[in-house]
Amino acid sequence: MTEKTAEPATTGPLTTGPLTTGPLTTRPFGMARLRRIADFVDWSPGAALRSTGPVSVADLRREARRRLPRMIFDHVDGGAGQETTLQANLTDLRRVKLRPQILTPVDDVDLTAAICGQSVSMPVLLGPTGLARMSHRDGELAAARAAARAGTVFAVSTASSYSLEEIAAAAPGPLWFQLYLGRDRQGVRDLVRRVREAGYTALILTIDVPTGGQRLRDLRNGLNIPPRVTLRQAAETLLHPGWLADILRDPPVGFANFRSETGVSLAQREYSERLSSPTATWDDLRQLRALWPGKLLVKGVLTPSAARLAVASGVDGLIVSNHGGRQLDGVESSIAALVAIRAAVGDTAELLLDGGIRSGVDVVKAMAAGARGVLIGRPWVWGLAARGQAGVELCLELLREDIERTMRLLGTPTISAIGSNHVVLPREWTEVMAGENEHG
Ligand SMILES: Cc1cc2nc3c(=O)[nH]c(=O)nc-3n(C[C@H](O)[C@H](O)[C@H](O)COP(=O)(O)O)c2cc1C
Numbered sequence: 001m002t003e004k005t006a007e008p009a010t011t012g013p014l015t016t017g018p019l020t021t022g023p024l025t026t027r028p029f030g031m032a033r034l035r036r037i038a039d040f041v042d043w044s045p046g047a048a049l050r051s052t053g054p055v056s057v058a059d060l061r062r063e064a065r066r067r068l069p070r071m072i073f074d075h076v077d078g079g080a081g082q083e084t085t086l087q088a089n090l091t092d093l094r095r096v097k098l099r100p101q102i103l104t105p106v107d108d109v110d111l112t113a114a115i116c117g118q119s120v121s122m123p124v125l126l127g128p129t130g131l132a133r134m135s136h137r138d139g140e141l142a143a144a145r146a147a148a149r150a151g152t153v154f155a156v157s158t159a160s161s162y163s164l165e166e167i168a169a170a171a172p173g174p175l176w177f178q179l180y181l182g183r184d185r186q187g188v189r190d191l192v193r194r195v196r197e198a199g200y201t202a203l204i205l206t207i208d209v210p211t212g213g214q215r216l217r218d219l220r221n222g223l224n225i226p227p228r229v230t231l232r233q234a235a236e237t238l239l240h241p242g243w244l245a246d247i248l249r250d251p252p253v254g255f256a257n258f259r260s261e262t263g264v265s266l267a268q269r270e271y272s273e274r275l276s277s278p279t280a281t282w283d284d285l286r287q288l289r290a291l292w293p294g295k296l297l298v299k300g301v302l303t304p305s306a307a308r309l310a311v312a313s314g315v316d317g318l319i320v321s322n323h324g325g326r327q328l329d330g331v332e333s334s335i336a337a338l339v340a341i342r343a344a345v346g347d348t349a350e351l352l353l354d355g356g357i358r359s360g361v362d363v364v365k366a367m368a369a370g371a372r373g374v375l376i377g378r379p380w381v382w383g384l385a386a387r388g389q390a391g392v393e394l395c396l397e398l399l400r401e402d403i404e405r406t407m408r409l410l411g412t413p414t415i416s417a418i419g420s421n422h423v424v425l426p427r428e429w430t431e432v433m434a435g436e437n438e439h440g
Helices: 002-016 031-040 045-049 057-067 070-077 084-095 139-150 164-170 185-197 216-221 231-238 241-247 268-275 282-291 304-312 334-348 360-368 378-387 389-410 427-438
Strands: 113-115 118-120 124-126 154-156 175-179 202-206 255-259 295-301 317-320 350-354 373-376
Touching: 057 070, 057 378, 057 389, 070 216, 070 231, 070 378, 084 334, 084 360, 124 139, 124 154, 124 389, 139 154, 139 164, 139 378, 139 389, 154 164, 164 175, 164 185, 175 185, 175 295, 185 282, 202 282, 231 241, 282 295, 295 304, 304 317, 304 334, 317 334, 334 350, 334 360, 334 427, 360 373, 360 389, 373 378, 378 389
Parallel strands: 124 373, 154 175, 175 202, 202 295, 295 317, 317 350, 350 373
Antiparallel strands: 113 118
16 A cells, blocks of 8 residues: 555656646746746856866866976876885875764864974974975975965975075974985084074984885986986977976076085985985984984884884984885885884874875874874975965965864864874774784
């Protein structure tokens, strides 16, 4: 009986109802229909001109891809070897699941945080990336200004394309400096003195570059650093006139912290020779600790044992990082490494993470898995390549909005309220964690 009465209710209107036989379908352009169409269209000229613009980091990446010649886009976008670690950074963050604490008041959400003693407006820092002027003429100057406006840190790379002093003069900070240990230790001491005199408040020692990673995209594209265009690349370059005009401006792109006697920035080969340091040891870190009175972080930590050694060397913070998958391909993702390291070091160290952060959801996941904050690399360079300083600002703003929304949806009104109860982690990460602890 129920089945019989249900039948006409679902099929009836389709065959006999007014929708198929009513006046609207038989008179397609009656006045009522025209009025509906007229109401449906937004006729204002402003609306016609307004474009939605980028609404995510992925959109900024697409814009950057359009503005940059392929060899430059690939240099920023690519990773080492088969890019398995680069991919793992992204896919493993997706494997972390969030658990909302519903019916928690989230009217006021506070994103401010303190990272290694530095207060920031949100727990996202601009990480060190070399030669930003290859992506946009304003390079690191634009990044420093955007970070200062957003109330966060810009970590300047040793391999910056403006000198550390020029960058410090461009914006009020806060600025940190990322250091590579070179073969020339006196050179490093001189650099550290300049960093201090220029007012940088923290030093990051990157420890995952005993030699350069194998960047297959760069090799295939025949990328030279600083960029020089071969005849093969000429047509592709001419299709990107905005970038070409940028790159031909003065000063030429180079490693601006290291000028030759003639005042010219060093080119890649001379620079690599000066800085590559296959002989670096934990002793060097201890010596740096004695030399640098400010906050000291170590970047490129991926295992609990390295984390313990770093803590014992007296650093103030550890950056769990695989260099965005650009160094040793095949190491695990930063987020998986973070989980194991957090379990091993407990509260004895302040942990930051970089690698694969593309949204506010990613930031919140990293924090719930044990990070105090995150650094971004490619996302801000994409913003820079797409729109200069405004693009870096937009990148930070999109992340800020997304963190805020995620915190509301998750039921966490403050950064410190985000914790392990807000995530479910893949079982194998926590199993490794238990194993690591058993073996010390
Ligand atoms: C173009 C580019 C240049 C980089 N240069 C440096 C560098 O000079 N020093 C450094 O410690 N890390 C460098 N990195 C690594 C970043 O600091 C960071 O670890 C990585 O980009 C984080 O991953 P993400 O790009 O997925 O955010 C660079 C990354 C990119 C993409």
